[in-house]
Amino acid sequence: MRILFSGMPAYGHLLPLLPLERAARKAGHDTAVLTHGSMADVVAPAKTLAAGPDLEAIMGEVRRRTGADAWTDTSPETVGEFFGGARVDLGIDESIAAAREFRPDLIVADYADFLGPTVAARLEVPWVSHAVGIAIATDSHEAMKAAAAKRMRERGFSPTAPLALIDPWPACLQRDDWTASPDRIEVRSAAYESETSETEENSWTRPEFPGREHLPRVLVTLGTVVDDPDTLAAIVDSLGALDVNAIVAVNPAADTDSVSVDTSRVHLVGFVPMSRLLDGVDVVVTSGGAGTVLAALSSGLPMVVLPLGLDKPLNAERAANIGAAAVVTDPRDIAQAVGRVLTDPSFSEAATTTAKLIADMHTPEDILNTLLTRLPPTGR
Structure with missing residues (x-):
């Protein structure tokens, strides 16, 4: 056929x-x-x-x-x-x-x-x-x-x-x-994984944070549509107040060479299949795109959502409604929200419950x- x-x-x-x-x-x-x-x-x-x-x-x-x-x-x-x-x-x-x-x-x-x-x-x-x-x-x-x-x-x-x-x-x-x-x-949905074996994204491996392996790991992504370097920078700056490791996935079209970060605690990447980005992550910080929200929940991961346009406010509201996400409107509030999600087990429990529903x-x-x-x- x-x-x-x-x-x-x-x-x-x-x-x-x-x-x-x-x-x-x-x-x-x-x-x-x-x-x-x-x-x-x-x-x-x-x-x-x-x-x-x-x-x-x-x-x-x-x-x-x-x-x-x-x-x-x-x-x-x-x-x-x-x-x-x-x-x-x-x-x-x-x-x-x-x-x-x-x-x-x-x-x-x-x-x-x-x-x-x-x-x-x-x-x-x-x-x-x-x-x-x-x-x-x-x-x-x-x-x-x-x-x-x-x-x-x-x-x-x-x-x-x-x-x-x-x-x-x-x-x-x-x-x-x-x-x-x-x-x-x-x-049933699942986080995206590329089938092609010779692409740059498939050669990507989870970054190491020497001496910081025991700390929580946060994935930051604004998705594949939003290209807002100022907001992304504000999120990374906010996370500096927390003792966490961050993987920051930037827009595929963005230039990461000019972005300055503390590489001991922040790792910048371009487009990498979501299944790989989520490996070993404790919290996902996202702009609320449908694909990222669904991928995080399919993997049982709680979120902090800063909704940026289109359907994202609704996605954020629904994820918060089931208890799997904290929602913020200012990137400067990201650190406080991430800290709350990491210390309140109800967020992780809600995400795990949703992952089981998706698996069925x-x-x-x-x-x-x-x-x-x-x-x-x-x-x-």
């Missing part, structure tokens, strides 16, 4: 798709990932079908059309135009052409990606939606769907319904008013088998 995975050109949208893609590839299916070509190394060794715009192009188009800044304006109108309007307009033709050549029997699309569902409708291929974080607010998701549906109808075809919703986000972390859809299937969810292999049973019996 030929299975096409489609996602926004961002780490946080593509990485959650990869466990299922790997399971399908290892089971002997022919797979490919439809996304912007700049993300080829991220999804490797899976095949990339390079199509659609990158994030900067979409933001620029939204700004040109509406005057809105899609990074800070999260109104349903702007969200709908970003995901279901501008991105589809800029990528629909080349995405359909690339997918037609690949000839998929099934498409798995990231929940915020509407090129995948558009391709599925045009080629009359069944598709599945794959969540990447907390369920998107209903009004925003409806705006996204309406914008994409308009583009499809303008080209002479209509949207089709997904076979299922694959969801790695535990029910305990959803909004209080959230209701599971009837077609929802829980899938379906494996990607289970999900793959379930999806195959739901495909139309005649196939393509």
Whole structure:
């Protein structure tokens, strides 16, 4: 079978798709990932079908059309135009052409990606939606769907319904008013680990802190989207008040050569698979990205969250709601919050409880088998 995975050109949208893609590839299916070509190394060794715009192009188009800044304006109108309007307009033709050549029997699309569902409708291929974080607010998701549906109808075809919703986000972390859809299937998440063996990130080993091995270890990461050196520096400065060791993962595009730190207690790294970064860590300091929050909780690690835009305040609020995170609004308060998380065992206990819930969810292999049973019996 030929299975096409489609996602926004961002780490946080593509990485959650990869466990299922790997399971399908290892089971002997022919797979490919439809996304912007700049993300080829991220999804490797899976095949990339390079199509659609990158994030900067979409933001620029939204700004040109509406005057809105899609990074800070999260109104349903702007969200709908970003995901279901501008991105589809800029990528629909080349995405359909690339997918037609690949000839998929099934498409798995990231929940915020509407090129995948558009391709599925045009080629009359069944598709599945794959969540990447907390369920998107209903009004925003409806705006996204309406914008994409308009583009499809303008080209002479209509949207089709997904076979299922694959969801790695535990029910305990959803909004209080959230209701599971009837077609929802829980899938177990895991911290990202690269399959490629010769990359720099796979040659990375956990740093040593000579003479300080007995001290707590803190991972600091603002994720793969936020590039805010001033905030990062303020966090590191705050941690200087604590006797801890810190691993600081900076934005993949940032230059770490000019950053000055006390290397006896702080180790700077670029992009390293999250599974490796979490090894031996006691607390995770994060901006609240869905991928980092889920990876930390999957590993049973408590967090201190400094939410920085988009869905991050909600992710922080939900992690705090289950008792697994302390939330701060000022990077200068990081040290105090980390100290509280390290000394109050309830944070670690809540994270461990959540990790057990995640471990009880379906494996990607289970999900793959379930999806195959739901495909139309005649196939393509």
